[in-house]
Each structure stands twice: as structure tokens, then as C-alpha cells.
Amino acid sequence: MSKKFSGSTVLVIILAVCGFLFLYLPVVVVVMYSFNTDAISSFPMSGFTLKWYKAMFANTELIKSLRNSLIVAFIGTGLAILIGVPGAYGMYKLKFPGKKALEKMVILPMMLPGIITGITILSFLQLVGVVQGAFAVVLGHTTFLLGTVLPQVYTRLRQLDRNLLEASQDLGAGGAQTFFHVILPNIKTSVFGAALLSITLSLDEIPVTFFLNGVFTTLPIKIYGMTRNGFTPEINAICSLILLASVAAVIISNKLSAKEAV
Amino acid sequence: MKIKSKYSPGTRKFLQYGLILPLVLWLFMFLIVPYVNLLINSFWKNGAFKVEHTFTLENYIKFFTSGTGTNRPVMVLLDTLRISAIVMVCSILISFPIAYFINFKVKKNKQLFYMLAIIPLWVSYIMRAYSWRIILGTNGILNSFFMWTGLTKEPIDAFLYSDVSVIIAMVHIYTPFVLMPMYTAMEQIPRNLLEASKDLGCGRIRTFFKVLLPLTLPGVLTGGTYALALSMGDFLAPSLLGGASTSTKIANIAQLQFGTSNNWPYGAAIGVIIFVLILLIILVMGRLEKHFSKLEPGKE
Numbered sequence: 281m282s283k284k285f286s287g288s289t290v291l292v293i294i295l296a297v298c299g300f301l302f303l304y305l306p307v308v309v310v311v312m313y314s315f316n317t318d319a320i321s322s323f324p325m326s327g328f329t330l331k332w333y334k335a336m337f338a339n340t341e342l343i344k345s346l347r348n349s350l351i352v353a354f355i356g357t358g359l360a361i362l363i364g365v366p367g368a369y370g371m372y373k374l375k376f377p378g379k380k381a382l383e384k385m386v387i388l389p390m391m392l393p394g395i396i397t398g399i400t401i402l403s404f405l406q407l408v409g410v411v412q413g414a415f416a417v418v419l420g421h422t423t424f425l426l427g428t429v430l431p432q433v434y435t436r437l438r439q440l441d442r443n444l445l446e447a448s449q450d451l452g453a454g455g456a457q458t459f460f461h462v463i464l465p466n467i468k469t470s471v472f473g474a475a476l477l478s479i480t481l482s483l484d485e486i487p488v489t490f491f492l493n494g495v496f497t498t499l500p501i502k503i504y505g506m507t508r509n510g511f512t513p514e515i516n517a518i519c520s521l522i523l524l525a526s527v528a529a530v531i532i533s534n535k536l537s538a539k540e541a542v
Numbered sequence: 543m544k545i546k547s548k549y550s551p552g553t554r555k556f557l558q559y560g561l562i563l564p565l566v567l568w569l570f571m572f573l574i575v576p577y578v579n580l581l582i583n584s585f586w587k588n589g590a591f592k593v594e595h596t597f598t599l600e601n602y603i604k605f606f607t608s609g610t611g612t613n614r615p616v617m618v619l620l621d622t623l624r625i626s627a628i629v630m631v632c633s634i635l636i637s638f639p640i641a642y643f644i645n646f647k648v649k650k651n652k653q654l655f656y657m658l659a660i661i662p663l664w665v666s667y668i669m670r671a672y673s674w675r676i677i678l679g680t681n682g683i684l685n686s687f688f689m690w691t692g693l694t695k696e697p698i699d700a701f702l703y704s705d706v707s708v709i710i711a712m713v714h715i716y717t718p719f720v721l722m723p724m725y726t727a728m729e730q731i732p733r734n735l736l737e738a739s740k741d742l743g744c745g746r747i748r749t750f751f752k753v754l755l756p757l758t759l760p761g762v763l764t765g766g767t768y769a770l771a772l773s774m775g776d777f778l779a780p781s782l783l784g785g786a787s788t789s790t791k792i793a794n795i796a797q798l799q800f801g802t803s804n805n806w807p808y809g810a811a812i813g814v815i816i817f818v819l820i821l822l823i824i825l826v827m828g829r830l831e832k833h834f835s836k837l838e839p840g841k842e
Contacts, residue, residue, distance in 0.1 A: 292642055292647060295643075296640045296643035298639075299636045300640065300658070302636060302714065303659070303662040303714070303717065304662065305677070306677065307662060307665055307669075309673055309677055310669055310676065313683075320681050321676045321681075323687040324690065362564075366561040366565070367562050370559070370562035371562060373558055376559075382562075382566070385569055385574075386569065388573065391767075392820055393771065393774065393776060393793065394775070395777055395796060395813070395816070396813060396816065399796065399800055399809060399810070399813050400573075400576035400577055400579070400580045403576065403579055403583050403810060404572070404575060404576035404579050422568070423568070426565070430565070455554065483666075484666045486667060486668060486778055487775075487777070487778060490797075491797075491800060503668050503672075504668055504782075507672045507782060508781075508782070515672065516676075519669035519672070522666045522669065523665055523669065526665065527661055529664075530661065530664045531657075534657065
């Protein structure tokens, strides 16, 4: 055997290929069977069709749940940006007791399983008399989205040259001027990247939404319900389209953060 | 010369604190207060038609004493821990060769391979959980494939609605969480350290165990924590892929209390137990991570 391909290298390659296969098998299966003519997904495939995509677009409840999801994702992300970006900037500028604790607390809803955020907010909202629905879902989503927006923006801020701030202030710029003309242009792609990631996470969220939605159905909750009521390849079609959208979002967000890091 | 700001220093500080005020208020309102509220709820009594605000320990007592055999909530919790530990170990075992391969064997387009490895993380949760139903189901792809090849005549029921299918799906769902920090840890290992180890006569295997593994360990622990904590609280994968009673996990019991069982105080108590357990896991894993990131490679 040549030196380049020793036994251990071959082993690593085989294991890595198996790993990739495991990660991709379900994705490939769902996409392939979204074009399968039979309603039952069995091997071999029975033929090519687009009828499940047609059925999906004709499903008005499904389209409505997509609209609901988009509303929640955009409002939740908007709030998380409006609260998280100034928050990150304040944490970057100020020294105050409990800053480390605050940093840890923000990411708690990302570290803990969604059920914890779901039931805590549900119990709290019941206490103050807010009923389950769109409003409750937005509150829940904003809370965990802060856990992705704030750390990302804060990390980016800390990579900035401190002299930038001082120079701006020495030149007489006020706080707001410094933020909008000096800081924001330097962090805007990471803010945009964080927003994109938030939207993706929000659109996919089930465990928090599950406890807060009431009759307000979001897309993943709707799909979850469909999968429980038995099997239809329509689900494959929806999932394939969501896959396409989220992969596009991730690639864009990755490109953006790579651009800024340079 | 410093140009004077239009605000006094005091006002400036005040305005700056205004930046973090919405954040602090939001976290207080929708994180701290709900957490405390859940804790309080867990000590309330579940009356016939409504929750009575009288202090009781019965929810916790119920958790530790009710049921029989494997149906006891306490046994379900232990079973959940066991499943989550298996999920964590499997995720680590799958991630390691992938991270190692991309870091040390791929010469060109490393970034592309890394992207390919983490894209499954962005595949929607429901799609990943549900896809295993298509694959493992009685009329699913695996069974029909076996029958097509003639390996079996009858479909095998054992794949789906068992702990095995729950574990497979959760490993698939949580592997990327392990892979990312593991990859980063490996990426940060100075390449000359590995060269030096080899130059000093350490064999491939010694270098692997004395240098590479200890330096990757902090990343493994970070990822492992995510896999363990998140799979422990997952009630969706068990309900989609698990059997009716065999695969009920602790989060499913909690979820039921807020739904059909309608016993919120008991649900709150289970929530508190899950919460505390996960915080403990995070703390212990964090300690271990600190401990191992201080270790110098190869120190005996």
C-alpha cells in the first residue's frame, strides 16, 4: 500500500463516508419520494409525478399556516433584533455587575429543550391572563431568538477595534451618531446573518410553539399534525421545498459572515 | 482636544444604560419570572376543577412514588437518561471520523466539505424526524427493500415504533450539534504540534491519543452537552417514532400534563426536575471542559 493511503486513512475515509450517508439518507429519501407516484413510499419507486406538489399548493390550510409562520418569524426576528442589537451594543460599551450572568441567561432558551421555554411561558401567560395564540407564540419565539441574535452580534462587536469608538467620540460624534455611522456599518452583515438565522429557526420551531399556539397553526405544527394523522406524500413535497429555502438561507448567511470576517 | 458632548457625563451613562434596558426587561419578564412562576406552580395543589393555591409537595411525591414497574415516572426519567446518553455517544462516534476526515484528510475545499456536513442541521426538524418513518416503517423503504431483494418475505415490524427508531432519529437530529464544536476544536489544534509529536518519535497512535484526542475533548464535551440536554427534553421524536408505551419519555409525561392529563402543577414539577437535571449536566460538563482545556497535550 502506498504511503498516502495507509490502513488508518482508509478506515477514516470509510467511516466518514458512512457518516455522510447517514446524515444525507433521510434528506435524499424525502426529496426523491416527493416525486413518487404511489402514496406509499416503498422500494423501488413507482414513477415520477408532480401531483403531490400540486396537492400541496391546493391545500389552503397549509398555505394559511405558512403565512402564520412567516408572520411570527418576521415579527419575532424584528423584535429580537430591536432588543438584541442595542443590548449587545450596551453590553459591549458598559461594564456592570452581572454582565456575565446576563450573557449566560440569554442563551439558556437555546441550551434548554424547547419544552422548558414552552411550559414556563405558557404558565406565565396564564397567570397574567393572556390566551394562547399568535401573540403568545411571538413572545415565545422572541425569547429564544434573542439567544441567537445577541451572542452573534456581541461576538462581532468585540472583534471591532476599540479605537474606532474613541476616534468617533473624539471627533465629537454623539452616542447615536457613533452607533449609526461607525458601529452599525461595521456589524451590519452579522446583524443580517443573525436575522436570517433567526427566521430559519423560527420557521422550523415546534416544541415552544406547541404549548403556546392554541388554534393559531404554524407551518411546522401543521406538518406535525399531518404526520400524526397518517401518511401523505404531500408532506415530502412541503419538506423538500422547506429544505430548498433553508439551505439557500444558510448559504447566504454563511457567505455574508465570511465576507465580514475578512 | 475633546469636543464636549451635548449631554453631561451622567446623562450619557443613563442613555447608555437605556440600550440594555429593553433586553433586561424582556429577560426578566419572559425568562426569569416564568422560571420562578413554574417553580411556584410545582408546589400547588391540583384541585378537582382548578388549581388550588395551597402549598403541597404532592407533585414531587407523585413523581417519585406513583406507578408501577417501568411506568413509574422515575423509571421513565432513568430510561430517558439512558436513551439520551446513547444518543450522545452515537453522535460523537459518527461526528469524530467526519471532523477528522475534513480537518486532516481533505486538502482542497475544506469549507465546502464542512458546509456539506452541517447542512443537515438546517434541514427542518420535522422533516428529519418524519423521514425515518418513511425509511423504517412496516411498508417503508427498508422493509420493501429487504423484501425486494428477497432477504425477508414478511415486513419486519421491529424497526419503527421502538426505542431503536427513536434513537436513530435523535442521533440524526443531534449529530450536527456535536460535529460543529468538535470540528472547531480540531481545527484549532496547531498543525506543528502534531508534526512535533511525530518528530519526537511518537507513533501515529500515540500522537492520536496523547495530542489529538485531549485537544479535541473540550469540543466533544460542548457538543455532547447539547446532544444530551436537547435529547432529554425532546418529546416530538418519541411521539413520532416511538411505540405507544415503550417509548414514552420524560418530556412526553410533562407535555401530557399540560394537555390531555390537565394537571399543570404536576407538569410544572416534572418541568422543574428536567430543568434542574439539565442545569446540572451543563455545569458538570462545563467543569470537565475547563479541566481538559487546561491540560497540556501529552502530559502524563
